[in-house]
Amino acid sequence: MNGTLMARIRGALLAPAIAVAVSVVVSSLALLISGNSPIAALRAMFDYVTTTASLVTIINRAAPLYVVSLGVAIGFKMNLFNIGADGQYRLAALIAAGASSAFSLPRPLHIAAVMIIATLVGAAWAAIPGILKVTRNVNEVISTIMLNYVATGVSAYLLVNYMRNDNVANVAETKSVPKSAQLPSLNGFFENFGFHFPRLSVLNGFLPIAILVGILFYLLIWRTRFGFDLRITGASPAAARSSGVSPKSMIVKTIMISGGLAGLAATGFLLTEFTKYNETFPLGLPFTGIAVALLGRNHPAGVALASFAWMGIEQASRGLLEEKIPPEISKILLGTLLISSVISFEVVRRRNLTQTIKHAAHAVPGGLSSGGPPPAEPTTTGATS
Amino acid sequence: MTAATEILPIMPPAPRTALTAKFMALSPGLRALVATGLGLFALSITRIVAGADDLTSGNTLIATLATAAPIIAVALGGLFSERAGVANIGLEGMMVLGTWFAAFAGWQWGPWAALAGGVFGGMLGGLLHALATVTFGVDQIVSGVAINFIAPGVARFLSSEIFVGKGANNEGTISSSPNIADPMGRFSIPGLSGLLKDIDQKRWFFVSDLAGVLRAFVDQMAWSTLIILLLIPISIYILWRTPFGLRLRSVGEKPSAAESLGVAVYRLKYISVMISGGLAGLGGAWLVVNVRQYNEGQTAGRGFLGLAALIFGNWQPIGVALGAVLFSYGISLQQAIGTKPIKALYLFIAAAFLAICLFVVFGRRSKVAALGLAVAAGGLYAYYLNTDEVASQITYITPYVIVLVVITFASTRSRPPASVGVPWRKGQST
Numbered sequence: 001m002n003g004t005l006m007a008r009i010r011g012a013l014l015a016p017a018i019a020v021a022v023s024v025v026v027s028s029l030a031l032l033i034s035g036n037s038p039i040a041a042l043r044a045m046f047d048y049v050t051t052t053a054s055l056v057t058i059i060n061r062a063a064p065l066y067v068v069s070l071g072v073a074i075g076f077k078m079n080l081f082n083i084g085a086d087g088q089y090r091l092a093a094l095i096a097a098g099a100s101s102a103f104s105l106p107r108p109l110h111i112a113a114v115m116i117i118a119t120l121v122g123a124a125w126a127a128i129p130g131i132l133k134v135t136r137n138v139n140e141v142i143s144t145i146m147l148n149y150v151a152t153g154v155s156a157y158l159l160v161n162y163m164r165n166d167n168v169a170n171v172a173e174t175k176s177v178p179k180s181a182q183l184p185s186l187n188g189f190f191e192n193f194g195f196h197f198p199r200l201s202v203l204n205g206f207l208p209i210a211i212l213v214g215i216l217f218y219l220l221i222w223r224t225r226f227g228f229d230l231r232i233t234g235a236s237p238a239a240a241r242s243s244g245v246s247p248k249s250m251i252v253k254t255i256m257i258s259g260g261l262a263g264l265a266a267t268g269f270l271l272t273e274f275t276k277y278n279e280t281f282p283l284g285l286p287f288t289g290i291a292v293a294l295l296g297r298n299h300p301a302g303v304a305l306a307s308f309a310w311m312g313i314e315q316a317s318r319g320l321l322e323e324k325i326p327p328e329i330s331k332i333l334l335g336t337l338l339i340s341s342v343i344s345f346e347v348v349r350r351r352n353l354t355q356t357i358k359h360a361a362h363a364v365p366g367g368l369s370s371g372g373p374p375p376a377e378p379t380t381t382g383a384t385s
Numbered sequence: 386m387t388a389a390t391e392i393l394p395i396m397p398p399a400p401r402t403a404l405t406a407k408f409m410a411l412s413p414g415l416r417a418l419v420a421t422g423l424g425l426f427a428l429s430i431t432r433i434v435a436g437a438d439d440l441t442s443g444n445t446l447i448a449t450l451a452t453a454a455p456i457i458a459v460a461l462g463g464l465f466s467e468r469a470g471v472a473n474i475g476l477e478g479m480m481v482l483g484t485w486f487a488a489f490a491g492w493q494w495g496p497w498a499a500l501a502g503g504v505f506g507g508m509l510g511g512l513l514h515a516l517a518t519v520t521f522g523v524d525q526i527v528s529g530v531a532i533n534f535i536a537p538g539v540a541r542f543l544s545s546e547i548f549v550g551k552g553a554n555n556e557g558t559i560s561s562s563p564n565i566a567d568p569m570g571r572f573s574i575p576g577l578s579g580l581l582k583d584i585d586q587k588r589w590f591f592v593s594d595l596a597g598v599l600r601a602f603v604d605q606m607a608w609s610t611l612i613i614l615l616l617i618p619i620s621i622y623i624l625w626r627t628p629f630g631l632r633l634r635s636v637g638e639k640p641s642a643a644e645s646l647g648v649a650v651y652r653l654k655y656i657s658v659m660i661s662g663g664l665a666g667l668g669g670a671w672l673v674v675n676v677r678q679y680n681e682g683q684t685a686g687r688g689f690l691g692l693a694a695l696i697f698g699n700w701q702p703i704g705v706a707l708g709a710v711l712f713s714y715g716i717s718l719q720q721a722i723g724t725k726p727i728k729a730l731y732l733f734i735a736a737a738f739l740a741i742c743l744f745v746v747f748g749r750r751s752k753v754a755a756l757g758l759a760v761a762a763g764g765l766y767a768y769y770l771n772t773d774e775v776a777s778q779i780t781y782i783t784p785y786v787i788v789l790v791v792i793t794f795a796s797t798r799s800r801p802p803a804s805v806g807v808p809w810r811k812g813q814s815t
Contacts, residue, residue: 034546081526136793141474141526142696143792145689146785153782160778291534294527326545328559331538339517339531346523 015348019341026340027333036325048319049312053201058311060203063210064268066307068289070217071122071261073298077221078234078254084129084144085262085286087151088122092263093270094155095121097174097277098163100181100270110181115209115267122263123256125151130255134248140255159277173278183209183271204272213261214300230254262286291338297345310334417703421598429594431733440729441594443585445718446601451675453706453713454610455480455668459691460698460705461620462507462664467700468624469657470637470804471518474529476665477688478536479510483666485540488562488679489547491670496569496677500609500670507666508659510536515658519651522808533688541681548679562679569674571605578604609671616664621702633657637802640809651811665691693788699799711791715784730783731769738762741794 028038048054068085075082096118105113128147132138156172165175183205187197197203221227233240233250240247265285274281292310296303317330408416425441432440439445459476466473473479483503490502510532517528545559552563582604584596602614624630632653635643640650665688672687673679690712697711698704718730739762 030542083530132789132793137799138792139696142689142693143789145686146693146789146792149686149785150782150789153778153785156781157776157778161776290530294530326542328538328542328545332542335531335535335538338534339513339528342523342527342531343517343521346521350522 011348011352015344016341018344018348019337022340022344023333023337026336027329030332031325031329034326036329040323041320041325041329044319044323044325045313045316048322049316051198052196053198054315056197056201056203058308058315059207060273061315062307062311063204063206064265065285065289065292065311066210066304067213067268068262068265068286069292069296069303069307070213070300071258071265072286072289072293073296073303074217074221074230074254074261075258076293076298078230078250080251080254080258081141082126082129082144082255082258082262083141083290084126084147084151085258085289086283087144087148088125088259088262089266089286090155090283091125091151092118092121093266093281093283094159094163094174094277096263096267097177097270098158100177101175104178104180107180110178111183111271114177114181114271115264118263118267118270119260120263122266123260126255126259126262127252130252133255134251163277165276171278174276177271177275181271182275202273204268206268206272209264210268213264214304218300226253262289265289291334295338295341413701413703417707421707425594425598426591427736428733429591431729431736432594433590434732440718440733441597442588443582443597443600443604445714446597447604447606448717449710449714450601450606450614451610452717453710454613455671456687456691456694456709456713457706458613458616458668458671459665459688460694460709461616461702462661462668463692463695464620464624464661464700464702464705465633465657465664466511466514466661467695467805468637468802469633469654470640470802470807470809471514471654471658471661472525472529472806473514473658473661474526474692475510475514475532475536475688476529476661476691477684477686478529478532478534479507479514479662479665480669480684480688481536481540482506482510482662483669484673484679484683485543485562486666487670487673488565489543491565491673491677492552492563495567496565496609496674499565499674500612500667503666503668503670503673504663505666507662507664507669509662510666511659511662512655514662515655518808519654519658522810524808525806537681540679544679544681556678560681562673565674565677568677569607569609571607572611573605574603607675609674613667613671617702617706624702634802637804640804641813644811650809690784690788693792696799696801697788697791700801708791712784712788715787718780718783731765731775734787735762735765735769738765 031038031041049058068089071088072082072085096114099117100110100114103113104110125147129138129140129143132143133140159172159174163174164172186203186205186207187201190203191197219227221230229240229245229250232243233245233247237247240250269282269285270277288310292306293303295310296306313330313334317327320327320329408419411419428441459480462479463473463476483506486506486509487499487503490505491499513535514528514532517523517531518525541559544557544562548557548562549559551557553566554564557563578600581596581600585593585600587593622630624634632643632648635646636648636650636653636657643653644650668687668691669684672683676683691709694705694708694712697708698706715730738758741758
C-alpha cells in the first residue's frame, strides 16, 4: 500500500519535474545565446521575489487568476473549451463597476451584491455559446472567440454611452466602487499573528474568497452528483447519455459556471486595487487563466500552485531589469513550461496507462494479448483521477 | 458516398424547392459564382435605395481584397491541417511567428525575402504543433492554445534581443521592427484597369458594381495579395487532384484505414501541419510587407477569423475563401470608408434576413427560426431608420456578429473531417 502510494506520488511529480527541467534548460540556452548569465538571472529573480512586498503582490494577483483559471478548468473537465473567459470577465468587470455605485447597502451585503452581479453577468454571457452549442451545434471555440470581440465592442459602447463617469473629462471610466462595496485589506488580520507588512504593501481581501471557491470547486466536482455527471460526460459522452445524463444540460450548466467564475474573478481587482473600470483595468488575466488551468491539470490544488507560480515568475522577472537582463525571458520560460508540461503530462499518462494494462494482463490468466480489442484510451485534459 | 452517410448523424433531409435543388446541383465553383452574383445584385439595389455609393465601390472592394488576403492565407492553412485531421487553433500564434520572421528577413533582404521568412516562421510553429499533437499525442486544442501563448513571448524576446535600436532611423523597438526599405511591387493590367475604373465611377446599377469587383482584381494589386489569391486554385489542385491530396484527406477522415493502405500517417500529418503553419506565416508576412514593419499585436485575431472562415466554408477551399472575403468586407467597410455604408449594410442584412425568413416559411421549416429572423430583420430596419450614424463600437463588432450568425445558421450542415481533434496513435484500430 505504502509502495503504491509512493509510486503514485512519483508518478504525479515526474511530469512537472520534466517540464520544469526542460523550460529551465531552454530559457538558460536563450540567455546564454543572448550573452547573459543564467545563474545571475536566477539569482536576481530569486532575490527580487523573496521579499514580503513581492509575495504580497503575487498573492494579490494570483487570487483572481486562480478563480478565472478554475472557471476555465471546469470546462476542460468535460472537454468544453471556454476560450471566452476574456469577454465574460470584461463585461462582468464593467457592469459590476457601473452597478456598484447605483445602489447602496451595508458593507458585507454590498460586497456580496456586486459579486453576485459580476458572477451573473459572466454566466449570462457564457450561456450564449452554451445555448448555441446545444441547439445549433456551434463549436464553442469559435463562438467564444467571436463573442470576445463582441464583448470588447459592447463594453466600449456601454462604457461611453451609459456607464461613464461624466465628472471626468478626458478618460472614459466608470465611477469608483463605493467604499461599502470594497473588500477590506487583510493586513490587520495578519498583523494579529505578528506579521509585518512593508509600507504601501496591502494584502487584498479577495484571497479568502479565492480559497473558498477552490474548496467549493473540489466539493462540487468530486463530492456531488453533478460533479460525477460532469466527469462522466467529459470522459465519454456516450456513456453519460446511456446512464441518463443529458449532455446538453450539462454543457449549458458547466459553461455558465465557467463564465460565472470568470465574472467573479473580475471583482478580485475591481473591489480591491482597481476600484473603477477603465483602460488600466487588468484585462489580460483570463487569457493567462487558460494556460494556468492547463498547467494545473484542472485540479484545484494544481491550479492554485500554477497561479502562484505563474504570477511568481512574472513578478520575479522584474528583478532582471537591475541586472540588465531582458525580463522578456520570463515569457520564454512560461511558454516552454506550458508546452513542455502538456507534452510531459501526456507522455507520463500514456506510460502509466500501458503499465496498468501490463499489470492487468499479468493478473488475467493467459494474458490479454491473446485476443480482443485493445482497451480504448481515455481522452486527455479531462479524465485524471 | 456510403462513407459519408455512415459518419453523419441521421438527419431528415431538408425540404428543397426546385430552384435550390438546381443550385445545389451546380459545381462548387459555379455555386460560389452564382451566390456572389446574387449577393452583388442585392447589394447594388441596397446602395441605390440607401444612397451609400461606397457600399460596392471599387475602393471598398480593393480594401476588402486587401483585408481578406491574410485571412485567406490563414484559412487555407487551417484547411490543410484540419483536412489531415489536426485541429489547428494555434494558427494565430503561427501567424505571429510569421510576422516576426518576415520582418527580420524583410529588414535584411527586402520584401520578397519577407514573404519567405514569414513562411519559415509559421512552419516553425507548425513543427511544434505537429511534434506535440502527432508525436506525443497531446490534445490538439491544448497544444494550439499553448502555441498561441508561446509565439508572442518568443517574438517579444527576439525583438528585445535583435530589433531594439536597429534600422535606418533606429526605429526598431521591443514591439516593432526596423522598416523594410522597399515596398512590395504592385501591378495593374493597363487599359483594363482604367476602363473598369471609369465604369465603376459612373455608378450605374449593377454594371458599375460588377466593374468595381473586377477592378479590385486588376488595379494596383500587390504581388503578395496575388500570390495568396493564386493559392486558392493551387490548394484545390493539391487537395483534390493529386495523390498527396487524396492521402491527406483520407488521413483526416479515417487514419487507420489510410494506414492500412500504406499511407505514412505521421509523416503526412507532419507535412500538412507544417504547410498549415507556413500558410499562416505567409498571412502574417503579408501584414508585415503591407506596412513594411512588424508591430506587436499586428495579427489582431486574424488567425481566429481564418478559423471561422474555415468553418463557414465547410472545409472547402472556395467556401473558405468566400467566408474570408465576407468577413473582410465587414471589416473594410468600417475601417476604410466610415459609418455610412455600414448603416446601409444593416439595411442589406435586414433584407437578407427577411428573404431567408420567407424561404424558411415556404420551405415549411422551423417556425421559431422564421419568427426569430423576422424579429431580427424588423429590429435592424428600425435601427436603420432611427440612426444617422452607427457608433464606432457597433461597427467594430459587425463582422464578428456576422460570423456568429452565419455559423449559427450554417452549423447543422457543417461537415468537418471526421478525425479532427481525435489524437491518433500508430497501429490504432479505430
